[in-house]
Structures are given as C-alpha cells and as structure tokens.
Amino acid sequence: MTAGPNTSPVATTISLLAALIVAAPVVSIGILALQPAPDVWPHLVAYVLPQALRDTALLLAGVAVVTLLLGAGTAWLISLYDFPGRRLLLWLMPLPLAIPTYIGAYVYVDLFEPLGLAHRALMLWLPTQDAVALLPNLRSLPGAVALIGVVLYPYVYLSVRATLQYQSAEFIEAARTLGAGKWHVFWRISLPMARPALALGLALVCLETLNDIGASEYLGVRTLTVAVFTTWLNRGSLPGAAQTSCLMLAIVIVLVAIERYGRRNASVEFSSESPRLLQRRPLTGLKGALSFAACFSPMLFGFIVPLLFLINQSVKRGLLSDAGAPLLRDAFNSVGFASLATLLALSLGFAVVFAHRWRPTALRAVTMTIAQAGYALPGLVLAIGLLIPVLAIDNGLNTLAAWLNQPPPGLIIVGSGGAVILAYVIRFLAVPTGLIRAGAERIPRDYDDCARAAGAGHMTAMRRIHLPLLRPAMMGAVIVVFVDCLKELPATLLLRPLNVETLATSIYQYASRGSFEEGALAALLIVAASIGPVAWLTRFSDLPNGPA
Amino acid sequence: MSRHHRLASAAAVLCLAGLSTSAIADNGEVNVYTYRETKLVQPLFAAFTKETGIKVNVVSASSGLEQRMKAEGANSPADVLLTVDIGRIDEAVQAGVTQPIKSEVIDKIVPAQYRDPDGQWAGISMRARVIYASKDRVKQDSITYEELADPKWKGKICIRSGQHIYNNALFAAYVAKHGEAKAEEWLRGVKANLAQKPSGGDRETARDVAAGKCDLGIGNTYYWALMMNGDPDKKPWAEATRVILPTFADGGTHVNLSGVLLAKHAPNKANGIKLIEWLAGEQAQQMYADINYEYPVRSGVTLNPTIAGYGQLKADPMPIAKIARSRKAASTLVDKVGFDN
Numbered sequence: 001m002t003a004g005p006n007t008s009p010v011a012t013t014i015s016l017l018a019a020l021i022v023a024a025p026v027v028s029i030g031i032l033a034l035q036p037a038p039d040v041w042p043h044l045v046a047y048v049l050p051q052a053l054r055d056t057a058l059l060l061a062g063v064a065v066v067t068l069l070l071g072a073g074t075a076w077l078i079s080l081y082d083f084p085g086r087r088l089l090l091w092l093m094p095l096p097l098a099i100p101t102y103i104g105a106y107v108y109v110d111l112f113e114p115l116g117l118a119h120r121a122l123m124l125w126l127p128t129q130d131a132v133a134l135l136p137n138l139r140s141l142p143g144a145v146a147l148i149g150v151v152l153y154p155y156v157y158l159s160v161r162a163t164l165q166y167q168s169a170e171f172i173e174a175a176r177t178l179g180a181g182k183w184h185v186f187w188r189i190s191l192p193m194a195r196p197a198l199a200l201g202l203a204l205v206c207l208e209t210l211n212d213i214g215a216s217e218y219l220g221v222r223t224l225t226v227a228v229f230t231t232w233l234n235r236g237s238l239p240g241a242a243q244t245s246c247l248m249l250a251i252v253i254v255l256v257a258i259e260r261y262g263r264r265n266a267s268v269e270f271s272s273e274s275p276r277l278l279q280r281r282p283l284t285g286l287k288g289a290l291s292f293a294a295c296f297s298p299m300l301f302g303f304i305v306p307l308l309f310l311i312n313q314s315v316k317r318g319l320l321s322d323a324g325a326p327l328l329r330d331a332f333n334s335v336g337f338a339s340l341a342t343l344l345a346l347s348l349g350f351a352v353v354f355a356h357r358w359r360p361t362a363l364r365a366v367t368m369t370i371a372q373a374g375y376a377l378p379g380l381v382l383a384i385g386l387l388i389p390v391l392a393i394d395n396g397l398n399t400l401a402a403w404l405n406q407p408p409p410g411l412i413i414v415g416s417g418g419a420v421i422l423a424y425v426i427r428f429l430a431v432p433t434g435l436i437r438a439g440a441e442r443i444p445r446d447y448d449d450c451a452r453a454a455g456a457g458h459m460t461a462m463r464r465i466h467l468p469l470l471r472p473a474m475m476g477a478v479i480v481v482f483v484d485c486l487k488e489l490p491a492t493l494l495l496r497p498l499n500v501e502t503l504a505t506s507i508y509q510y511a512s513r514g515s516f517e518e519g520a521l522a523a524l525l526i527v528a529a530s531i532g533p534v535a536w537l538t539r540f541s542d543l544p545n546g547p548a
Numbered sequence: 549m550s551r552h553h554r555l556a557s558a559a560a561v562l563c564l565a566g567l568s569t570s571a572i573a574d575n576g577e578v579n580v581y582t583y584r585e586t587k588l589v590q591p592l593f594a595a596f597t598k599e600t601g602i603k604v605n606v607v608s609a610s611s612g613l614e615q616r617m618k619a620e621g622a623n624s625p626a627d628v629l630l631t632v633d634i635g636r637i638d639e640a641v642q643a644g645v646t647q648p649i650k651s652e653v654i655d656k657i658v659p660a661q662y663r664d665p666d667g668q669w670a671g672i673s674m675r676a677r678v679i680y681a682s683k684d685r686v687k688q689d690s691i692t693y694e695e696l697a698d699p700k701w702k703g704k705i706c707i708r709s710g711q712h713i714y715n716n717a718l719f720a721a722y723v724a725k726h727g728e729a730k731a732e733e734w735l736r737g738v739k740a741n742l743a744q745k746p747s748g749g750d751r752e753t754a755r756d757v758a759a760g761k762c763d764l765g766i767g768n769t770y771y772w773a774l775m776m777n778g779d780p781d782k783k784p785w786a787e788a789t790r791v792i793l794p795t796f797a798d799g800g801t802h803v804n805l806s807g808v809l810l811a812k813h814a815p816n817k818a819n820g821i822k823l824i825e826w827l828a829g830e831q832a833q834q835m836y837a838d839i840n841y842e843y844p845v846r847s848g849v850t851l852n853p854t855i856a857g858y859g860q861l862k863a864d865p866m867p868i869a870k871i872a873r874s875r876k877a878a879s880t881l882v883d884k885v886g887f888d889n
Contacts, residue, residue: 043880043883043884046884047880047883047884047886048883051886051889109748109752113752113755113756113759114755114756114758114759114760114761115755115758115759115784115785119759128760129760132759132760132761139744139745139747139748139752140745217709218747218748218749219747220709220745220746220747220748220888222888222889226711229611230711230879230883232611233611233635233639233713234635234711234713234716234875234876234878234879235875235876235879235880236638236639236642236875236876238615380611380612383612384612384615387612387615387616387619388619390619391619391620391621392619394620394623395620395621395622395623398623408623410623410625411620411623411624411625414620415625490610493608493609493610494609494611494612494613494615494616495616496607497607498579498605498606498607498625499605499606499607500607501586505608508585508610509585509586509587509588509608510585510587515751515774515778515779517779518587
C-alpha cells in the first residue's frame with residue numbers, strides 16, 4: 001500500500017464534498033421514508049412486490065445478458081482485431097447511447113406493431129391476419145429486454161474497451177504460442193482480465209434499466225420503479241414511495257457488491273513488467289466481413305434505425321421549416337448544462353478515486369462508495385430528494401438577506417439552473433468514479449512508488465503518469481456522462497427554472513400527448529450534440545497504434 | 549481549450565437563466581407551474597399576454613410540482629398551477645400549496661360540479677374516457693361501462709395500464725358509484741375480457757382495434773380527434789374505429805378535468821386570478837375546443853366538429869371531488885385483481 005506523505009487535504013476535502021452532495025438527496029429520501037405509511041406495505045407485499053420483483057429481476061437479467069453479449073463481444077473484436085470498416089465502427093459503436101430508451105421503444109413499437117412498416121411489407125405477400133401473426137410482440141418482457149439491451153450495450157462496450165486497450169500482450173501471446181484458439185483466448189484470458197470493467201459496465205446497465213420508467217411502462221413491464229410511482233401518484237403516499245425507493249437502493253447496494261466481487265483481486269493481476277501492448281491482428285475476407293457485421297448489427301438496431309425514423313418524421317412533418325431560435329436555445333441550454341455537469345462529475349470522480357489511492361483510509365473508502373450511490377435513485381425520486389436540501393439553502397439565503405436588511409435574492413440555486421446541474425452530477429457521478437477507479441486499478445502501484453522515489457509529488461505523478469494512462473477511461477466517462485445528461489428528463493423537468501427548456505424537455509412537451517414524433521427534431525439534435533464529443537474523443541481512444 | 553469553451557457556454561446558460569428569474573417581482577408578470585405541456589398552453593398564454601400585457605413565465609413537469617412548491621415555501625415564484633387530471637388537483641390541495649380562488653367570474657362560469665366547494669380549484673376543460681369501437685365488428689351504438697365486464701366481450705377489449713391516471717380516475721368513478729366490492733368484481737370481469745396485457749397508450753389502443761387484435765378500446769376523446777385530424781400515419785387507426793360515448797348504467801359519461809389552482813404564496817396574486825378568469829373566458833374556452841379537442845366548461849362555446857361528431861355528451865353528475873377521494877381505492881383494486889399482470 002502506498003502510504004505517501006499526507007499532502008492531500010484538498011483531495012480529502014473535495015472527496016468529502018462529493019460524498020456530501022450525493023448523500024444529501026439520499027438522506028432526505030431516507031427521512032421521508034421514516035414517516036409512517038402503515039397501509040402501504042401490506043398491500044405491496046400481498047399484491048405488488050412478488051410480481052414487481054420477478055419482472056425487475058427478469059428484466060435486469062435479460063438486459064444484462066444482451067448487453068454482455070453485444071457490448072463485450074464487439075469491444076473484444078474491435079480492440080484485438082483489425083478488419084475492414086473498423087475505423088468507422090470505432091466512433092459509431094457508442095452512438096446508441098444518444099437514443100433515449102423510451103424513444104427506442106416508441107420507434108420499434110411503431111415499426112413492428114400491426115399496421116406498421118414491417119406489417120405493410122409482410123402484407124405484400126400475406127393476408128393481413130397471417131401477417132399479424134408473424135409480428136413480434138414487442139410490448140412484453142422479452143420485447144423490453146431486446147429494445148432496452150440494444151440501446152444500452154455501449155455502457156458495457158465503452159468500459160470493456162477502456163480496459164482491453166491495455167490488454168497486455170504477453171498473456172495472449174503466451175496463450176497463442178501454446179496453441180490456444182481465439183475462443184480459448186477470449187474465455188480464459190481476455191474475459192477474466194476485463195472482468196472489473198465488465199462488472200462495472202453491467203452495473204451501469206442494470207442501474208439505467210432499473211431507473212427507466214418511460215419504456216417499461218409503455219411496454220407493459222411492471223418494475224419496482226413503476227411501483228414507486230404508482231404508490232406515490234395514485235395512492236398518494238410519498239412516504240410509501242420513499243420506502244420503496246429505499247428497497248431499490250438496497251437492491252443497488254447488492255448490485256454494487258456483486259460488482260466489487262467481480263473485480264476482487266483485480267489489482268494483483270497487473271505488474272509493471274509488461275508495458276508492451278498487444279498489436280491488433282488483421283482479419284480479412286469472410287472473417288473480416290463477419291466481424292464487421294457482428295459489430296455493425298447492434299449499432300444498426302440501436303442507432304441507425306431510430307435515427308432514420310427520426311429523420312423521416314422530421315422531414316415528413318416539415319419540422320425543419322418550423323425550427324428556429326427556440327430550438328437552438330434549447331440545444332444551447334442542454335449542451336451548457338451537460339458540459340458543466342460532465343466537467344464537475346469528472347473532477348469529483350478523480351478526487352474521490354485518487355484521495356483513496358494516495359492514502360486509503362476507511363473514510364475515503366466510504367466517500368468513494370457514497371459517491372456511486374446517486375445512480376441508484378430514479379431521476380424523479382432524486383429530484384424530489386434534492387428539492388428539500390437545495391431549497392433549504394435558497395430559503396436560508398433569503399432569510400439571511402432579510403435579517404441583513406438586503407433585498408431578497410430569490411431562489412438562487414433553483415432559479416439559476418444550478419439545481420439541474422447538481423442533479424446531473426449526483427445522478428451520474430458513479431460513472432467517472434467507477435471508470436476511473438477501474439482504470440486506476442490497472443496502473444501498477446510500483447509506478448506511484450517509482451515516481452515518489454524520483455522525487456515527484458502526487459500532482460506531478462498524476463499529470464505525467466496517471467492522466468495519460470487513464471485517458472481511455474476518462475474518454476469513456478466523458479462520453480457516457482455528457483450524453484446521459486443530454487437525455488436526462490425527469491429531474492430536468494422538475495428542477496429547471498421558469499422559461500428554460502432543454503432538448504429533452506422539449507421532446508417531452510409532445511410525448512405525453514402521445515405524439516412524440518413532433519419532437520423528432522429535438523431528438524435529432526440530442527443525437528447531433530452527442531456525435532460531436534463521441535467522434536472527437538474516440539479519435540484519441542485507439543491506443544497505442546492509433547493516430548494519437 | 550475546449551474546457552474553457554464549455555465553461556463559458558455553461559456560464560452563459562446560467563446568466564440566461566438568471567435573467568429570466570430576476571424579473572419575478574415585476575407587476576407585469578404571472579408565473580405558471582403546469583402539468584399541461586408548454587406547447588399546448590403556449591398559444592393560450594400568447595393570447596392572454598396580447599390582451600392584457602401580462603407576461604407569462606412557465607415551467608412544465610410530469611409530476612412533483614406540488615412537492616417543489618412545498619419546498620419553495622413562502623419564496624415560491626409560482627402563482628398558478630395547471631393540471632391535466634383530477635389526481636394532480638387533489639395532490640396539490642393535499643400538499644397545502646393552494647389558496648381559495650375568490651372569483652365571482654369563476655363561480656358564475658364553471659358549473660359547481662367542476663369546481664371545489666371551498667374554491668381550492670376549478671375545472672377549465674374536460675375530456676371524456678370513451679370507447680373506440682371497431683367499425684366492422686361492433687354493431688351496437690351504445691354501451692355502458694358496467695357492460696365492459698360482460699363475458700360477451702371476452703378477449704375483445706384493449707386498454708392501457710390500469711394504473712395510468714386516466715384509467716385510475718375512471719375506476720375511481722366506478723368505486724364512487726358502486727362501492728369497492730362491486731368495483732372489484734367489475735374489474736375482474738373487465739380483466740377477464742382483455743385481449744392482451746395492458747400496455748402502450750391510447751393511440752396504440754386504437755391501433756390494436758384497427759389491426760383486429762380487439763374490438764373495443766378504451767381511450768380519451770382528444771386522442772382520437774388528434775389521430776383523425778393531425779397525423780396522416782395515424783388516420784387509418786381512427787378511421788377503422790368509431791367513438792361511442794359510454795355511460796354508467798344509471799348516469800352519464802365519465803369526464804376528467806384539466807384544472808387550475810392558485811398558489812398559496814402567489815407573489816402576483818392579482819395577475820394569477822386574472823389569468824384564471826381569462827382561461828374560463830370565451831376566447832380561451834374556444835381555443836381549448838379548437839386546438840386541444842377538449843370539451844369547454846363554459847356553456848355556449850362551439851365544439852370542434854370531430855368532437856361534436858361523437859354525439860351529445862351527457863357527463864356523469866358525480867362530483868369530481870368525490871371521484872378524487874376514491875383514487876386510492878381504485879389503484880389498490882387494480883393491483884389486487886392483477887389488472888396489469
């Protein structure tokens with residue numbers, strides 16, 4: 001263990017601050033949950049939980065398997081092999097992230113339900129009712145697994161790829177010399193070594209799935225999140241809803257524990273002895289084409305198809321000609337909020353992980369765990385929890401101003417949009433924390449010791465050693481957080497100031513009336529705003545023989 | 549480099565946001581928190597501003613606005629809260645974030661059935677929850693809600709989630725009318741008649757009827773009108789069906805309200821009341837009918853032709869406030885009978 005000189009009070013302070021910010025809404029939900037909700041639980045236990053727990057478990061398991069196959073499989077192909085079209089895929093693969101889950105669900109239901117495009121195509125050969133029988137039933141649990149899985153696989157892809165970048169050549173070359181085939185190498189070497197990243201990616205997928213409300217409700221899957229909202233909105237019990245949220249939090253703690261278990265012993269596997277990285281192997285001919293198809297297909301269904309649908313709707317409805325300054329202003333708001341939140345989340349994530357690396361104390365371990373808790377709460381529950389502490393500060397400032405005979409400043413944090421940014425940071429801090437931590441664990445501690453022996457301080461070592469080595473992890477974190485912020489809806493709706501719309505809230509203005517297609521252009525702008533950073537950042541992600 | 553860019557743009561956003569809130573104390577404004585989508589209410593507000601010179605500031609959300617008002621407390625900028633459903637009206641009143649609307653205009657225009665006896669809220673427009681019936685396969689021209697549980701419809705009914713607010717209100721009306729025991733029996737009957745697990749929205753329900761998955765769909769009046777008039781893709785879904793206004797056996801058609809409430813700490817209270825009264829006025833009520841395909845609460849307003857084509861609406865006389873009190877029981881029953889399973 002590196003028990004370095006304690007030169008990091010700043011890091012300690014920042015990581016404590018991060019934990020405090022994340023803990024605030026969780027604690028206020030906890031306090032809400034302490035109020036009695038006597039008639040809620042007998043009902044939930046008797047009629048709701050058995051089914052909701054089963055549906056939730058099946059949905060999570062199904063989506064985990066789909067994203068594992070799609071995300072890890074494609075990351076492995078792209079990291080270890082060269083094949084035609086690979087460079088194009090490099091920046092296309094993360095793009096399904098830009099498609100909000102509920103939009104993916106709407107698009108596919110529209111295309112594949114009776115009277116949709118698929119049905120009309122089948123009707124060219126078949127009578128109407130025979131064609132109906134051939135259509136998949138997307139409004140079902142398997143449908144939800146497929147639709148959610150195909151847009152969420154990039155979480156696994158990005159985190160696994162960040163790790164496979166640094167796949168040490170020696171293990172694989174040794175295995176190959178011993179006659180191990182591709183699959184053997186994959187199952188026995190690549191997969192176990194990517195385990196921490198895999199566990200992290202899957203945890204993110206599961207949390208995102210657990211928090212989803214739009215797609216699940218639309219597809220008729222009744223998860224715990226749906227139960228939370230029904231308890232609150234239809235049975236009027238916010239305490240009951242808060243208690244159910246706490247149950248979800250418990251489930252999340254179990255997921256995080258599984259993720260920890262997944263990366264146990266991870267640090268001992270890496271030594272500083274093998275800096276030489278694996279060269280990608282060329283695949284040509286049929287193998288190359290198959291590899292391309294294997295990577296292209298999930299992206300096609302997760303991104304291109306929804307994209308074409310949105311473009312078609314925008315053109316057909318003449319949305320472009322109606323678009324003007326308001327939509328641009330919404331886009332500006334979205335990008336502004338998302339950028340600031342990404343920057344903050346990345347910095348806090350760094351502070352939390354490195355405070356622990358430099359001087360692992362129980363307190364710092366706890367702050368790191370708390371920093372990852374925000375992802376566990378559904379966006380709207382988080383927003384409700386955040387309202388109370390944030391407005392306590394806002395109202396306190398007004399009281400203070402009155403006491404000082406100053407004019408009241410109004411609600412500063414909520415009125416400025418600060419509450420939205422806080423909500424984003426809290427909600428998504430788990431991503432940079434998790435990715436940077438997984439990345440940092442692959443950096444041998446010998447490096448830290450050598451740097452210190454050479455007289456370098458923490459900051460110098462970080463700048464010269466850790467930051468460059470963590471670049472893939474940071475790229476992944478920036479992409480995921482930025483795009484997630486662009487898509488975030490429930491917290492943005494509830495916490496934004498008067499007269500401020502973002503692209504996501506602009507889509508919502510149509511969606512609840514059942515005609516989300518009218519919001520297609522705003523959805524396209526979310527995609528456009530995502531493509532920029534994804535394309536720019538992936539230019540740098542291909543190490544070591546990439547262009548960087 | 550790029551970080552500086554981002555910081556600058558984010559700072560600019562904050563400044564913009566700051567600008568919009570710094571003028572709250574002005575007299576020429578009214579601040580509206582709304583569950584109705586901004587795009588729907590924006591034309592109304594534009595007309596209001598044009599007529600009165602009062603600027604309308606808006607924030608819209610899908611849920612939780614009363615929690616926000618509660619947390620904002622005495623410093624809340626909210627003057628007026630607009631809702632789309634009796635459930636949300638009820639929640640706001642329960643949260644204690646409203647004050648009575650003392651307005652003779654509202655008392656005169658809005659029928660007593662559609663406003664709170666204590667004046668905490670007033671209905672501003674209505675929608676009915678009705679049947680989308682297959683033109684080919686359904687011959688009868690009238691139907692009761694009670695009849696939906698009749699085994700003759702076995703495997704022939706489509707509906708969205710029983711916990712969705714529109715169904716919650718309809719089922720609550722059934723509970724208020726017939727009591728919990730009868731309502732449970734009825735819900736079990738309807739459940740047994742469903743062609744598929746409840747899912748999707750009211751548009752998908754019409755689509756399922758059009759595609760032959762079921763004969764009767766349950767949906768709101770304006771969705772059908774929107775499909776018929778707004779969207780060429782969806783028009784065939786509406787054209788394959790016709791709207792039947794169902795009634796309770798001993799009553800009328802179930803209607804739900806979009807309502808308006810006055811915030812407890814409204815900083816621009818006078819303007820808030822002005823806006824509320826204006827929304828009940830002739831011009832606004834006509835806009836609700838024309839643009840939103842809703843039923844006005846004010847008498848003497850011409851209905852949109854599509855809505856008028858459904859036939860004469862005979863709204864059930866059950867007071868909305870009484871329906872709101874049965875929402876919890878209705879939600880509980882939906883879980884109990886496994887309606888959504």
